[in-house]
Amino acid sequence: MGKITNQEVLDKIAAAFGDVVSVTGEPHNLLTVETSREQIIGLLTFLKNDPTLQFIFLTDITAIHYPEQEKSIGIIYHLHSLVNNVRIRIKVFVADGDVHMPTATVLWDGANWMERETYDFFGVVFDGHPDLRRILNVDDMTVFPMRKEYPLEDPNRVDKKDYFFGR
Amino acid sequence: MQNHPVFFDNDPQSELSTLNLGPTHPATHGVFQNVLQMDGERIVSGVSTIGYIHRAFEKIAEHRPFYQITPLTDRLNYCSSPINNMGWHMTVEKLAGITTPKRVDYMRVIIMELARIADHIICNGVLGVDTGAFTGFLYMMEYREEIYEIYEEICGSRLTTNIGRIGGFERNFNTIAFNKIRKFVKAFPAVLKEFENLFNRNRIFIDRTKGVAPVTAETALSYSWSGPLLRAAGVDYDVRAMEPYSSYEEFDFEIPVGENGDVYSRFLVRNEEMKQSLRIIEQALNKIEKEPADIFHANVPEFYLPPKEEVYNNMEALIYHFKIVMGEVETPVTEVYHAVEGANGELGFYLVNDGGRSPYRLHFRRPSFINYQMYAPMSQGMLLSDAIINMSSLNVIAGELDA
Numbered sequence: 228m229g230k231i232t233n234q235e236v237l238d239k240i241a242a243a244f245g246d247v248v249s250v251t252g253e254p255h256n257l258l259t260v261e262t263s264r265e266q267i268i269g270l271l272t273f274l275k276n277d278p279t280l281q282f283i284f285l286t287d288i289t290a291i292h293y294p295e296q297e298k299s300i301g302i303i304y305h306l307h308s309l310v311n312n313v314r315i316r317i318k319v320f321v322a323d324g325d326v327h328m329p330t331a332t333v334l335w336d337g338a339n340w341m342e343r344e345t346y347d348f349f350g351v352v353f354d355g356h357p358d359l360r361r362i363l364n365v366d367d368m369t370v371f372p373m374r375k376e377y378p379l380e381d382p383n384r385v386d387k388k389d390y391f392f393g394r
Numbered sequence: 395m396q397n398h399p400v401f402f403d404n405d406p407q408s409e410l411s412t413l414n415l416g417p418t419h420p421a422t423h424g425v426f427q428n429v430l431q432m433d434g435e436r437i438v439s440g441v442s443t444i445g446y447i448h449r450a451f452e453k454i455a456e457h458r459p460f461y462q463i464t465p466l467t468d469r470l471n472y473c474s475s476p477i478n479n480m481g482w483h484m485t486v487e488k489l490a491g492i493t494t495p496k497r498v499d500y501m502r503v504i505i506m507e508l509a510r511i512a513d514h515i516i517c518n519g520v521l522g523v524d525t526g527a528f529t530g531f532l533y534m535m536e537y538r539e540e541i542y543e544i545y546e547e548i549c550g551s552r553l554t555t556n557i558g559r560i561g562g563f564e565r566n567f568n569t570i571a572f573n574k575i576r577k578f579v580k581a582f583p584a585v586l587k588e589f590e591n592l593f594n595r596n597r598i599f600i601d602r603t604k605g606v607a608p609v610t611a612e613t614a615l616s617y618s619w620s621g622p623l624l625r626a627a628g629v630d631y632d633v634r635a636m637e638p639y640s641s642y643e644e645f646d647f648e649i650p651v652g653e654n655g656d657v658y659s660r661f662l663v664r665n666e667e668m669k670q671s672l673r674i675i676e677q678a679l680n681k682i683e684k685e686p687a688d689i690f691h692a693n694v695p696e697f698y699l700p701p702k703e704e705v706y707n708n709m710e711a712l713i714y715h716f717k718i719v720m721g722e723v724e725t726p727v728t729e730v731y732h733a734v735e736g737a738n739g740e741l742g743f744y745l746v747n748d749g750g751r752s753p754y755r756l757h758f759r760r761p762s763f764i765n766y767q768m769y770a771p772m773s774q775g776m777l778l779s780d781a782i783i784n785m786s787s788l789n790v791i792a793g794e795l796d797a
Contacts, residue, residue, distance in 0.1 A: 337767065
Protein backbone atom coordinates (compact mmCIF):
# COMPACT_ATOMS: atom_id res chain seq x y z
CA MET A 228 0.00 0.00 0.00
CA GLY A 229 1.14 3.47 0.74
CA LYS A 230 4.31 4.97 2.05
CA ILE A 231 2.87 5.49 5.52
CA THR A 232 0.74 3.01 7.39
CA ASN A 233 -2.69 3.61 8.77
CA GLN A 234 -1.20 3.40 12.26
CA GLU A 235 1.12 6.33 11.53
CA VAL A 236 -1.83 8.39 10.24
CA LEU A 237 -3.73 7.47 13.35
CA ASP A 238 -0.86 8.39 15.67
CA LYS A 239 -0.64 11.79 14.03
CA ILE A 240 -4.37 12.37 14.41
CA ALA A 241 -4.34 11.17 18.00
CA ALA A 242 -1.45 13.50 18.85
CA ALA A 243 -3.32 16.49 17.47
CA PHE A 244 -6.89 15.71 18.43
CA GLY A 245 -6.79 13.25 21.30
CA ASP A 246 -9.99 11.34 21.79
CA VAL A 247 -12.38 13.58 19.87
CA VAL A 248 -11.53 11.49 16.82
CA SER A 249 -12.32 7.83 17.29
CA VAL A 250 -11.42 4.92 15.07
CA THR A 251 -14.26 2.77 13.84
CA GLY A 252 -12.21 0.27 11.89
CA GLU A 253 -10.12 -0.45 8.86
CA PRO A 254 -12.46 -2.21 6.46
CA HIS A 255 -10.43 -3.38 3.47
CA ASN A 256 -7.43 -1.47 4.74
CA LEU A 257 -9.16 1.90 4.52
CA LEU A 258 -8.80 3.73 7.81
CA THR A 259 -12.19 4.92 9.02
CA VAL A 260 -12.51 7.49 11.77
CA GLU A 261 -15.46 9.22 13.32
CA THR A 262 -15.57 12.70 14.71
CA SER A 263 -18.04 15.37 15.67
CA ARG A 264 -19.50 18.26 13.75
CA GLU A 265 -17.48 20.73 15.80
CA GLN A 266 -14.19 19.05 14.97
CA ILE A 267 -14.66 18.14 11.33
CA ILE A 268 -13.27 21.27 9.68
CA GLY A 269 -10.35 21.29 12.08
CA LEU A 270 -9.63 17.66 11.28
CA LEU A 271 -9.94 18.16 7.51
CA THR A 272 -7.68 21.21 7.66
CA PHE A 273 -5.13 19.29 9.71
CA LEU A 274 -5.16 16.32 7.33
CA LYS A 275 -4.86 18.56 4.29
CA ASN A 276 -2.11 20.83 5.58
CA ASP A 277 0.03 18.48 7.65
CA PRO A 278 3.40 18.30 5.85
CA THR A 279 3.73 14.53 6.14
CA LEU A 280 0.12 13.44 5.71
CA GLN A 281 -0.90 15.73 2.84
CA PHE A 282 -4.43 14.51 2.26
CA ILE A 283 -4.80 17.09 -0.49
CA PHE A 284 -7.30 15.23 -2.64
CA LEU A 285 -10.96 15.27 -1.65
CA THR A 286 -12.26 12.12 -3.30
CA ASP A 287 -15.86 12.31 -2.29
CA ILE A 288 -18.49 13.60 0.09
CA THR A 289 -21.66 11.66 0.58
CA ALA A 290 -24.12 10.71 3.29
CA ILE A 291 -25.97 7.75 4.69
CA HIS A 292 -29.21 7.41 6.63
CA TYR A 293 -29.72 5.03 9.56
CA PRO A 294 -33.29 5.80 10.66
CA GLU A 295 -33.06 3.65 13.81
CA GLN A 296 -30.06 5.52 15.20
CA GLU A 297 -30.40 8.56 17.41
CA LYS A 298 -27.92 10.42 15.21
CA SER A 299 -29.41 9.17 12.03
CA ILE A 300 -27.65 11.05 9.25
CA GLY A 301 -24.00 10.27 8.63
CA ILE A 302 -21.86 12.47 6.42
CA ILE A 303 -18.93 10.61 4.93
CA TYR A 304 -15.75 12.15 3.56
CA HIS A 305 -13.17 10.24 1.56
CA LEU A 306 -9.74 11.84 1.39
CA HIS A 307 -6.72 10.64 -0.52
CA SER A 308 -3.09 11.50 0.14
CA LEU A 309 -1.62 11.33 -3.35
CA VAL A 310 1.96 11.63 -2.06
CA ASN A 311 1.65 8.77 0.42
CA ASN A 312 -1.01 6.86 -1.51
CA VAL A 313 -3.18 6.44 1.57
CA ARG A 314 -6.90 6.96 1.81
CA ILE A 315 -8.94 7.89 4.86
CA ARG A 316 -12.67 7.88 5.46
CA ILE A 317 -14.17 10.30 7.97
CA LYS A 318 -17.68 10.04 9.29
CA VAL A 319 -19.74 12.55 11.19
CA PHE A 320 -23.17 11.67 12.52
CA VAL A 321 -25.82 14.27 13.21
CA ALA A 322 -29.35 14.05 14.57
CA ASP A 323 -32.28 14.22 12.20
CA GLY A 324 -33.78 17.43 13.57
CA ASP A 325 -30.51 19.32 13.38
CA VAL A 326 -28.87 18.34 10.12
CA HIS A 327 -26.32 21.10 9.91
CA MET A 328 -22.68 20.76 8.92
CA PRO A 329 -19.92 23.28 8.35
CA THR A 330 -18.96 23.48 4.71
CA ALA A 331 -15.74 22.06 3.32
CA THR A 332 -15.75 24.49 0.41
CA VAL A 333 -13.37 26.64 2.44
CA LEU A 334 -10.77 23.92 1.89
CA TRP A 335 -11.64 22.48 -1.52
CA ASP A 336 -13.52 24.18 -4.34
CA GLY A 337 -14.58 20.74 -5.47
CA ALA A 338 -16.63 20.23 -2.32
CA ASN A 339 -19.23 22.59 -3.77
CA TRP A 340 -21.22 20.17 -5.90
CA MET A 341 -20.53 17.21 -3.66
CA GLU A 342 -22.20 19.08 -0.80
CA ARG A 343 -25.02 20.22 -3.04
CA GLU A 344 -25.64 16.59 -3.99
CA THR A 345 -25.57 15.55 -0.34
CA TYR A 346 -28.03 18.32 0.50
CA ASP A 347 -30.24 17.39 -2.41
CA PHE A 348 -30.56 13.74 -1.41
CA PHE A 349 -30.23 13.79 2.37
CA GLY A 350 -31.12 17.33 3.40
CA VAL A 351 -27.79 18.02 5.04
CA VAL A 352 -27.50 21.80 5.31
CA PHE A 353 -23.91 22.85 4.85
CA ASP A 354 -23.55 26.16 6.71
CA GLY A 355 -21.45 28.66 4.84
CA HIS A 356 -21.87 26.96 1.48
CA PRO A 357 -21.82 29.61 -1.28
CA ASP A 358 -24.69 28.19 -3.34
CA LEU A 359 -26.62 25.47 -1.55
CA ARG A 360 -29.37 24.53 -4.00
CA ARG A 361 -30.71 21.25 -5.26
CA ILE A 362 -28.57 19.90 -8.04
CA LEU A 363 -30.02 16.74 -9.59
CA ASN A 364 -33.63 16.84 -8.44
CA VAL A 365 -36.17 19.46 -9.43
CA ASP A 366 -35.96 22.72 -7.54
CA ASP A 367 -39.47 22.56 -6.05
CA MET A 368 -39.04 19.10 -4.55
CA THR A 369 -39.86 19.14 -0.86
CA VAL A 370 -38.36 15.83 0.34
CA PHE A 371 -34.89 14.38 0.50
CA PRO A 372 -35.33 11.20 -1.48
CA MET A 373 -32.32 9.12 -0.44
CA ARG A 374 -33.55 8.96 3.14
CA LYS A 375 -34.83 5.54 4.01
CA GLU A 376 -38.41 6.60 4.72
CA TYR A 377 -38.98 7.39 1.06
CA PRO A 378 -39.74 4.17 -0.79
CA LEU A 379 -38.55 3.50 -4.30
CA GLU A 380 -41.86 2.14 -5.45
CA ASP A 381 -45.47 2.39 -4.42
CA PRO A 382 -45.47 1.43 -0.72
CA ASN A 383 -48.90 -0.15 -1.04
CA ARG A 384 -47.52 -2.83 -3.29
CA VAL A 385 -47.32 -6.11 -1.40
CA ASP A 386 -45.95 -8.55 -3.95
CA LYS A 387 -42.36 -7.53 -3.26
CA LYS A 388 -42.43 -7.58 0.52
CA ASP A 389 -39.57 -9.37 2.21
CA TYR A 390 -41.79 -11.78 4.15
CA PHE A 391 -42.62 -13.51 0.90
CA PHE A 392 -38.98 -14.52 0.79
CA GLY A 393 -38.69 -15.77 4.35
CA ARG A 394 -37.25 -12.58 5.76
CA MET B 395 -32.84 27.15 0.11
CA GLN B 396 -33.12 30.00 -2.33
CA ASN B 397 -34.18 29.44 -5.89
CA HIS B 398 -32.06 29.94 -8.93
CA PRO B 399 -29.69 32.84 -8.37
CA VAL B 400 -30.98 35.74 -10.36
CA PHE B 401 -28.02 36.84 -12.32
CA PHE B 402 -30.01 37.92 -15.34
CA ASP B 403 -29.59 41.59 -15.90
CA ASN B 404 -33.12 42.81 -16.47
CA ASP B 405 -32.01 46.38 -16.85
CA PRO B 406 -33.24 47.48 -20.33
CA GLN B 407 -30.22 49.78 -20.64
CA SER B 408 -27.88 46.85 -20.12
CA GLU B 409 -25.41 45.86 -22.78
CA LEU B 410 -25.35 42.29 -21.53
CA SER B 411 -27.46 39.54 -23.01
CA THR B 412 -28.51 36.13 -21.74
CA LEU B 413 -27.79 33.01 -23.73
CA ASN B 414 -29.18 29.57 -23.09
CA LEU B 415 -26.60 26.97 -24.04
CA GLY B 416 -28.55 23.75 -23.85
CA PRO B 417 -30.37 21.70 -22.58
CA THR B 418 -30.42 20.30 -26.09
CA HIS B 419 -27.81 22.01 -28.12
CA PRO B 420 -25.52 20.21 -30.56
CA ALA B 421 -22.48 21.76 -28.94
CA THR B 422 -23.20 20.47 -25.46
CA HIS B 423 -23.00 16.78 -26.48
CA GLY B 424 -25.55 15.87 -23.88
CA VAL B 425 -28.56 17.08 -21.98
CA PHE B 426 -27.38 19.81 -19.69
CA GLN B 427 -27.88 23.51 -19.64
CA ASN B 428 -25.66 26.49 -19.14
CA VAL B 429 -27.25 29.89 -18.80
CA LEU B 430 -24.61 32.36 -19.82
CA GLN B 431 -24.52 36.08 -19.44
CA MET B 432 -22.77 37.45 -22.47
CA ASP B 433 -21.01 40.67 -23.24
CA GLY B 434 -20.84 40.38 -26.98
CA GLU B 435 -18.90 37.18 -27.60
CA ARG B 436 -17.46 37.04 -24.11
CA ILE B 437 -18.95 35.15 -21.21
CA VAL B 438 -19.42 37.31 -18.14
CA SER B 439 -20.83 34.63 -15.90
CA GLY B 440 -22.63 31.36 -16.16
CA VAL B 441 -24.73 28.92 -14.19
CA SER B 442 -24.74 25.22 -14.94
CA THR B 443 -27.96 23.29 -14.50
CA ILE B 444 -27.67 19.53 -14.49
CA GLY B 445 -29.95 16.66 -13.61
CA TYR B 446 -31.94 16.40 -16.83
CA ILE B 447 -31.37 12.67 -17.04
CA HIS B 448 -31.16 11.91 -13.35
CA ARG B 449 -32.46 8.37 -12.91
CA ALA B 450 -31.99 7.81 -9.15
CA PHE B 451 -29.55 4.95 -9.63
CA GLU B 452 -28.37 5.14 -6.05
CA LYS B 453 -31.93 4.71 -4.79
CA ILE B 454 -32.69 1.92 -7.27
CA ALA B 455 -29.48 0.16 -6.26
CA GLU B 456 -30.73 -0.05 -2.69
CA HIS B 457 -33.52 -2.30 -3.94
CA ARG B 458 -31.66 -4.59 -6.32
CA PRO B 459 -29.51 -7.63 -5.66
CA PHE B 460 -25.85 -7.14 -6.49
CA TYR B 461 -25.91 -8.78 -9.89
CA GLN B 462 -28.80 -6.59 -11.03
CA ILE B 463 -26.87 -3.40 -10.37
CA THR B 464 -24.48 -4.01 -13.27
CA PRO B 465 -26.97 -2.73 -15.88
CA LEU B 466 -27.32 0.48 -13.86
CA THR B 467 -23.58 1.10 -14.06
CA ASP B 468 -23.72 0.70 -17.86
CA ARG B 469 -25.71 3.86 -18.03
CA LEU B 470 -23.27 6.04 -16.12
CA ASN B 471 -20.57 6.65 -18.69
CA TYR B 472 -22.20 5.03 -21.66
CA CYS B 473 -19.22 5.73 -23.91
CA SER B 474 -17.11 3.28 -21.91
CA SER B 475 -19.64 1.16 -20.05
CA PRO B 476 -17.39 -1.93 -19.70
CA ILE B 477 -15.14 -0.01 -17.31
CA ASN B 478 -18.13 0.78 -15.12
CA ASN B 479 -19.31 -2.85 -15.24
CA MET B 480 -15.88 -4.15 -14.28
CA GLY B 481 -15.54 -1.56 -11.55
CA TRP B 482 -18.79 -2.72 -10.03
CA HIS B 483 -17.89 -6.42 -10.28
CA MET B 484 -14.57 -5.73 -8.61
CA THR B 485 -16.31 -3.79 -5.83
CA VAL B 486 -18.52 -6.76 -5.02
CA GLU B 487 -15.55 -9.11 -5.29
CA LYS B 488 -13.63 -6.93 -2.87
CA LEU B 489 -16.61 -6.97 -0.51
CA ALA B 490 -17.00 -10.74 -0.67
CA GLY B 491 -13.27 -11.46 -0.70
CA ILE B 492 -13.29 -13.15 -4.09
CA THR B 493 -9.99 -13.44 -5.94
CA THR B 494 -10.28 -13.84 -9.67
CA PRO B 495 -8.03 -16.06 -11.78
CA LYS B 496 -5.25 -14.30 -13.69
CA ARG B 497 -6.88 -15.04 -17.02
CA VAL B 498 -10.03 -13.22 -15.94
CA ASP B 499 -7.92 -10.25 -14.90
CA TYR B 500 -6.25 -10.11 -18.30
CA MET B 501 -9.56 -10.47 -20.12
CA ARG B 502 -10.90 -7.60 -18.06
CA VAL B 503 -7.84 -5.49 -18.76
CA ILE B 504 -8.29 -6.03 -22.51
CA ILE B 505 -11.93 -4.99 -22.37
CA MET B 506 -11.32 -2.00 -20.11
CA GLU B 507 -8.52 -0.67 -22.28
CA LEU B 508 -10.62 -1.12 -25.41
CA ALA B 509 -13.34 0.85 -23.67
CA ARG B 510 -10.87 3.57 -22.78
CA ILE B 511 -9.80 3.80 -26.41
CA ALA B 512 -13.44 3.96 -27.55
CA ASP B 513 -14.12 6.77 -25.08
CA HIS B 514 -11.04 8.76 -26.07
CA ILE B 515 -11.87 8.28 -29.77
CA ILE B 516 -15.19 10.00 -29.15
CA CYS B 517 -13.75 12.77 -27.04
CA ASN B 518 -10.84 13.66 -29.30
CA GLY B 519 -12.82 13.13 -32.47
CA VAL B 520 -15.58 15.43 -31.29
CA LEU B 521 -13.06 17.99 -30.17
CA GLY B 522 -11.89 18.02 -33.76
CA VAL B 523 -15.47 18.48 -34.98
CA ASP B 524 -15.98 21.41 -32.63
CA THR B 525 -12.88 23.10 -33.98
CA GLY B 526 -14.13 22.58 -37.52
CA ALA B 527 -12.31 19.41 -38.56
CA PHE B 528 -14.71 16.63 -39.39
CA THR B 529 -12.23 14.28 -41.07
CA GLY B 530 -10.54 12.92 -37.99
CA PHE B 531 -13.83 12.16 -36.31
CA LEU B 532 -15.20 10.17 -39.24
CA TYR B 533 -11.93 8.38 -39.73
CA MET B 534 -11.64 7.29 -36.10
CA MET B 535 -15.32 6.46 -35.74
CA GLU B 536 -14.84 3.41 -37.93
CA TYR B 537 -12.54 2.00 -35.27
CA ARG B 538 -14.92 2.66 -32.44
CA GLU B 539 -17.29 0.52 -34.47
CA GLU B 540 -14.66 -2.24 -34.48
CA ILE B 541 -14.43 -2.01 -30.70
CA TYR B 542 -18.20 -2.26 -30.46
CA GLU B 543 -18.07 -5.34 -32.63
CA ILE B 544 -15.63 -6.87 -30.19
CA TYR B 545 -18.05 -6.17 -27.33
CA GLU B 546 -20.82 -7.66 -29.41
CA GLU B 547 -18.83 -10.82 -29.98
CA ILE B 548 -18.16 -11.15 -26.26
CA CYS B 549 -21.41 -10.16 -24.62
CA GLY B 550 -23.93 -9.58 -27.40
CA SER B 551 -24.53 -5.88 -26.94
CA ARG B 552 -22.74 -2.78 -28.04
CA LEU B 553 -23.41 0.38 -26.07
CA THR B 554 -24.83 -0.58 -22.69
CA THR B 555 -22.87 -3.76 -22.47
CA ASN B 556 -23.63 -5.37 -19.10
CA ILE B 557 -20.42 -7.24 -19.81
CA GLY B 558 -18.96 -9.72 -17.37
CA ARG B 559 -20.36 -11.13 -14.16
CA ILE B 560 -19.33 -11.04 -10.53
CA GLY B 561 -16.32 -13.37 -10.56
CA GLY B 562 -15.55 -13.26 -14.26
CA PHE B 563 -17.29 -13.34 -17.59
CA GLU B 564 -20.57 -14.89 -18.63
CA ARG B 565 -18.81 -16.83 -21.40
CA ASN B 566 -15.33 -17.33 -22.72
CA PHE B 567 -13.89 -15.16 -25.47
CA ASN B 568 -14.20 -17.13 -28.68
CA THR B 569 -11.67 -17.28 -31.51
CA ILE B 570 -13.55 -14.65 -33.50
CA ALA B 571 -13.33 -12.25 -30.56
CA PHE B 572 -9.59 -12.83 -30.17
CA ASN B 573 -9.09 -12.39 -33.91
CA LYS B 574 -11.03 -9.15 -33.85
CA ILE B 575 -9.00 -7.85 -30.92
CA ARG B 576 -5.73 -8.78 -32.66
CA LYS B 577 -6.91 -7.18 -35.88
CA PHE B 578 -7.83 -4.00 -34.02
CA VAL B 579 -4.52 -3.82 -32.15
CA LYS B 580 -2.69 -4.29 -35.42
CA ALA B 581 -4.66 -1.74 -37.42
CA PHE B 582 -5.29 1.00 -34.90
CA PRO B 583 -1.75 2.41 -34.39
CA ALA B 584 -1.59 3.51 -38.02
CA VAL B 585 -5.01 5.15 -37.70
CA LEU B 586 -3.97 6.96 -34.56
CA LYS B 587 -0.81 8.12 -36.31
CA GLU B 588 -2.86 9.47 -39.20
CA PHE B 589 -5.21 11.18 -36.75
CA GLU B 590 -2.27 12.80 -35.00
CA ASN B 591 -0.85 13.90 -38.32
CA LEU B 592 -4.12 15.67 -39.03
CA PHE B 593 -4.20 17.52 -35.72
CA ASN B 594 -1.06 17.71 -33.64
CA ARG B 595 0.81 20.22 -35.76
CA ASN B 596 -2.20 21.67 -37.55
CA ARG B 597 -1.94 25.46 -37.31
CA ILE B 598 -5.69 26.04 -37.13
CA PHE B 599 -6.19 23.38 -34.49
CA ILE B 600 -3.31 24.67 -32.38
CA ASP B 601 -4.61 28.23 -32.61
CA ARG B 602 -8.03 27.09 -31.48
CA THR B 603 -6.88 24.91 -28.59
CA LYS B 604 -3.50 25.95 -27.27
CA GLY B 605 -3.75 28.22 -24.25
CA VAL B 606 -7.52 27.80 -24.11
CA ALA B 607 -8.85 27.15 -20.62
CA PRO B 608 -5.51 26.44 -18.95
CA VAL B 609 -5.79 24.89 -15.51
CA THR B 610 -3.00 24.78 -12.98
CA ALA B 611 -2.28 21.65 -10.98
CA GLU B 612 -3.36 23.41 -7.76
CA THR B 613 -6.74 24.40 -9.18
CA ALA B 614 -7.29 20.98 -10.68
CA LEU B 615 -6.54 19.29 -7.35
CA SER B 616 -8.70 21.77 -5.47
CA TYR B 617 -11.61 20.86 -7.75
CA SER B 618 -10.86 17.14 -7.25
CA TRP B 619 -10.25 16.63 -10.94
CA SER B 620 -8.98 13.24 -11.92
CA GLY B 621 -8.19 11.27 -15.04
CA PRO B 622 -6.84 12.79 -18.26
CA LEU B 623 -7.86 16.29 -17.17
CA LEU B 624 -5.78 16.17 -14.00
CA ARG B 625 -2.90 14.55 -15.85
CA ALA B 626 -3.03 17.26 -18.52
CA ALA B 627 -2.55 19.75 -15.69
CA GLY B 628 0.66 17.94 -14.72
CA VAL B 629 -0.36 15.63 -11.86
CA ASP B 630 0.50 12.00 -12.56
CA TYR B 631 -2.37 10.46 -10.64
CA ASP B 632 -3.69 7.31 -12.24
CA VAL B 633 -5.64 4.76 -10.21
CA ARG B 634 -4.21 1.95 -12.35
CA ALA B 635 -0.74 2.78 -11.06
CA MET B 636 -1.56 4.00 -7.56
CA GLU B 637 -3.90 1.23 -6.46
CA PRO B 638 -3.58 -1.47 -9.10
CA TYR B 639 -6.65 -3.61 -9.58
CA SER B 640 -7.19 -6.49 -11.98
CA SER B 641 -3.41 -7.22 -12.12
CA TYR B 642 -2.50 -3.84 -13.61
CA GLU B 643 0.72 -3.98 -11.58
CA GLU B 644 2.05 -6.62 -14.00
CA PHE B 645 1.75 -4.36 -17.01
CA ASP B 646 4.33 -2.02 -18.37
CA PHE B 647 2.82 1.31 -19.34
CA GLU B 648 3.48 4.99 -18.96
CA ILE B 649 1.24 7.69 -17.56
CA PRO B 650 1.30 10.64 -19.92
CA VAL B 651 1.18 14.06 -18.26
CA GLY B 652 0.60 17.44 -19.84
CA GLU B 653 2.09 20.79 -19.01
CA ASN B 654 -0.46 23.51 -18.57
CA GLY B 655 -3.82 21.77 -18.56
CA ASP B 656 -5.20 23.56 -21.60
CA VAL B 657 -7.41 21.98 -24.24
CA TYR B 658 -4.40 21.10 -26.39
CA SER B 659 -2.65 19.28 -23.50
CA ARG B 660 -5.80 17.31 -22.77
CA PHE B 661 -6.00 16.32 -26.42
CA LEU B 662 -2.39 15.15 -26.44
CA VAL B 663 -2.75 13.29 -23.15
CA ARG B 664 -5.78 11.40 -24.44
CA ASN B 665 -4.00 10.49 -27.67
CA GLU B 666 -1.01 9.21 -25.73
CA GLU B 667 -3.27 7.25 -23.41
CA MET B 668 -4.73 5.44 -26.39
CA LYS B 669 -1.21 4.36 -27.37
CA GLN B 670 -0.52 3.17 -23.83
CA SER B 671 -3.83 1.29 -23.84
CA LEU B 672 -2.74 -0.49 -27.01
CA ARG B 673 0.51 -1.44 -25.30
CA ILE B 674 -1.42 -2.85 -22.37
CA ILE B 675 -3.74 -4.83 -24.64
CA GLU B 676 -0.77 -6.34 -26.51
CA GLN B 677 0.84 -7.40 -23.24
CA ALA B 678 -2.45 -8.82 -22.01
CA LEU B 679 -2.87 -10.82 -25.21
CA ASN B 680 0.58 -12.31 -24.71
CA LYS B 681 -0.04 -13.07 -21.04
CA ILE B 682 -3.41 -14.64 -21.68
CA GLU B 683 -1.86 -17.30 -23.90
CA LYS B 684 0.12 -18.66 -20.96
CA GLU B 685 -3.02 -19.19 -18.91
CA PRO B 686 -5.35 -22.20 -19.18
CA ALA B 687 -7.72 -21.36 -22.00
CA ASP B 688 -10.92 -22.67 -20.43
CA ILE B 689 -10.95 -20.45 -17.34
CA PHE B 690 -13.17 -17.40 -17.65
CA HIS B 691 -14.63 -17.01 -14.18
CA ALA B 692 -13.70 -17.59 -10.57
CA ASN B 693 -15.06 -20.62 -8.80
CA VAL B 694 -17.69 -18.75 -6.77
CA PRO B 695 -20.96 -20.65 -7.16
CA GLU B 696 -22.71 -18.42 -4.61
CA PHE B 697 -22.21 -15.37 -6.87
CA TYR B 698 -21.75 -16.70 -10.38
CA LEU B 699 -24.93 -17.96 -12.04
CA PRO B 700 -24.56 -21.58 -13.18
CA PRO B 701 -25.22 -22.53 -16.82
CA LYS B 702 -28.93 -22.97 -17.51
CA GLU B 703 -28.72 -26.63 -18.56
CA GLU B 704 -27.13 -27.42 -15.20
CA VAL B 705 -29.87 -25.55 -13.35
CA TYR B 706 -32.44 -27.94 -14.81
CA ASN B 707 -30.44 -31.12 -14.21
CA ASN B 708 -28.25 -30.54 -11.18
CA MET B 709 -29.47 -30.04 -7.64
CA GLU B 710 -26.60 -27.85 -6.45
CA ALA B 711 -26.75 -25.62 -9.49
CA LEU B 712 -30.48 -25.17 -8.92
CA ILE B 713 -29.89 -24.20 -5.29
CA TYR B 714 -27.22 -21.65 -6.19
CA HIS B 715 -29.31 -20.29 -9.03
CA PHE B 716 -32.20 -19.79 -6.63
CA LYS B 717 -30.02 -18.23 -3.95
CA ILE B 718 -28.44 -15.76 -6.35
CA VAL B 719 -31.68 -14.73 -8.02
CA MET B 720 -33.55 -14.33 -4.74
CA GLY B 721 -30.64 -12.50 -3.12
CA GLU B 722 -30.11 -15.08 -0.37
CA VAL B 723 -26.32 -15.08 -0.59
CA GLU B 724 -24.49 -14.21 2.62
CA THR B 725 -22.24 -11.18 2.27
CA PRO B 726 -20.01 -9.63 4.93
CA VAL B 727 -21.41 -6.67 6.84
CA THR B 728 -18.83 -4.02 6.02
CA GLU B 729 -18.15 -1.11 3.74
CA VAL B 730 -15.99 -0.91 0.65
CA TYR B 731 -14.61 1.88 -1.44
CA HIS B 732 -13.25 0.67 -4.74
CA ALA B 733 -11.96 2.96 -7.43
CA VAL B 734 -11.09 2.22 -11.03
CA GLU B 735 -9.54 4.51 -13.59
CA GLY B 736 -12.52 5.32 -15.77
CA ALA B 737 -12.05 7.06 -19.09
CA ASN B 738 -12.78 10.38 -17.39
CA GLY B 739 -11.04 9.80 -14.10
CA GLU B 740 -11.44 8.08 -10.81
CA LEU B 741 -14.69 6.16 -10.87
CA GLY B 742 -15.40 5.13 -7.29
CA PHE B 743 -17.99 2.81 -5.81
CA TYR B 744 -18.75 3.32 -2.14
CA LEU B 745 -20.75 0.33 -1.00
CA VAL B 746 -22.16 -0.07 2.50
CA ASN B 747 -23.46 -3.55 3.03
CA ASP B 748 -25.70 -4.70 5.88
CA GLY B 749 -25.76 -8.32 4.79
CA GLY B 750 -29.14 -7.97 3.10
CA ARG B 751 -30.10 -8.82 -0.43
CA SER B 752 -29.15 -5.41 -1.77
CA PRO B 753 -26.67 -2.72 -0.76
CA TYR B 754 -27.63 -0.61 2.24
CA ARG B 755 -26.12 2.35 0.45
CA LEU B 756 -24.30 2.63 -2.81
CA HIS B 757 -22.68 5.83 -3.93
CA PHE B 758 -20.99 6.38 -7.26
CA ARG B 759 -18.08 8.79 -7.32
CA ARG B 760 -18.65 9.95 -10.86
CA PRO B 761 -15.69 11.71 -12.43
CA SER B 762 -17.78 13.73 -14.92
CA PHE B 763 -19.92 15.13 -12.12
CA ILE B 764 -16.89 16.29 -10.19
CA ASN B 765 -14.91 17.47 -13.23
CA TYR B 766 -17.77 19.47 -14.67
CA GLN B 767 -18.33 21.75 -11.70
CA MET B 768 -15.38 23.88 -12.70
CA TYR B 769 -16.93 24.59 -16.08
CA ALA B 770 -19.01 27.64 -15.19
CA PRO B 771 -16.31 29.36 -13.08
CA MET B 772 -13.60 28.69 -15.65
CA SER B 773 -15.75 29.99 -18.49
CA GLN B 774 -15.81 33.50 -17.08
CA GLY B 775 -14.09 35.88 -19.42
CA MET B 776 -13.80 33.24 -22.11
CA LEU B 777 -15.01 33.55 -25.67
CA LEU B 778 -18.13 31.50 -26.36
CA SER B 779 -16.36 29.53 -29.09
CA ASP B 780 -13.54 28.67 -26.65
CA ALA B 781 -16.05 27.64 -24.01
CA ILE B 782 -17.58 25.20 -26.50
CA ILE B 783 -14.33 23.41 -27.21
CA ASN B 784 -13.46 23.53 -23.53
CA MET B 785 -16.66 21.64 -22.86
CA SER B 786 -15.91 18.97 -25.43
CA SER B 787 -12.42 18.50 -24.04
CA LEU B 788 -13.85 18.00 -20.53
CA ASN B 789 -15.67 15.00 -22.05
CA VAL B 790 -18.74 15.42 -19.89
CA ILE B 791 -21.01 12.43 -20.32
CA ALA B 792 -24.55 13.29 -19.28
CA GLY B 793 -25.22 9.80 -17.88
CA GLU B 794 -22.24 10.00 -15.59
CA LEU B 795 -23.05 13.57 -14.65
CA ASP B 796 -26.53 12.80 -13.39
CA ALA B 797 -26.46 9.15 -12.29
